[in-house]
Amino acid sequence: MQGTAEKVNNMSLIPLILIGAGGHAGVVLDIINQLRQYKVVGCTDFTKNNHLGRYGVTYLGKDDVLFDLQKKGINHAALGVAGFNNEFRKNLYTKILGLGFQFPVLQHPNSTVAKNVEIGQGSVIMANAVINPGVKIEENVIINTGTVIEHDCYLSHSAQIGPGAILCGDVKIGKRAFVGAGACIIQGIRIGEAAIVGAGSVVINDVLPGTTVVGNPAHHNNTRSKRNA
Incomplete structure (x- = not known):
């Protein structure tokens, strides 16, 4: 019965994509998992060999796959990008927002x-x-x-x-x-x-x-x- 309850709970979670897969993304992933409101279905990054691989997060490709994923009904995202370059981070956020994705707090x-x-x-x-x-x-x-x-x-x-x-x-x-x-x-x-x-x-x-x-x-x-x- 417990396994069935867990399956139902997992099905009720909102699918979400992590944008970027460095060390900061690992911290964001932990927050998402603890909130138990969203399920990370995968990540986008420049390379398949990224930091999130150690956590078993599926690599979906570079950011150009986001349009197709959004058409499939996945419309929530979280930014896993940090560093000094907040201009890059802001532009990336604005671009993905423009594709129709929602970014939860x-x-x-x-x-x-x-x-x-x-x-x-x-x-x-x-x-x-x-x-x-x-x-x-x-x-x-x-x-x-x-x-x-x-x-x-x-x-x-x-x-x-x-x-x-x-x-x-x-x-x-x-x-x-x-x-x-x-x-x-x-x-x-x-x-x-x-x-x-x-x-x-x-x-x-x-x-x-x-x-x-x-x-x-x-x-x-x-x-x-x-x-x-």
Whole structure:
């Protein structure tokens, strides 16, 4: 009887495709599995030899297979792509959205999110993140493991917050901005569009769009790393 119940439950899960299959996708996969609302039917990636193979996820091909899959009735997707290049991630999200796919909010069961927090579609909230009242999160935002987002912060489209980062009250994060692991941004600070805050930085002044800051206190750095996560 238990096996029959499990089969019925699996049939009731919504089929979903993971876009991208690197290390970040493995974390997204774990959230999906714990939520028990969606069933990952496979992944798309540049190569069949990808990170998700170790978890038994079926490789469906490159992203050009998505149109046919959508015609077959699979219309939910999750983005398994991270790294510094939030412009690439935003464009990929927009392209797949245009094909007719829906991107659910994926919130880890062990995260803590206040009741009045607004979360846009496609955003991912990982384990042990804490998001306090008055926060607004736009679409396609990544909030990594152990992040603290204090009251009244605003995170714009396709921003990414690294593991263990702290955003104090009323911080504004611009579109496609990247906040590195363990960074601390004091209250009221504005991080500009496509700006990068280096890992471990302490930000006490506004950061201009398209610039990189590092250190404690954070200062401008003209050399951007090309490494992806």
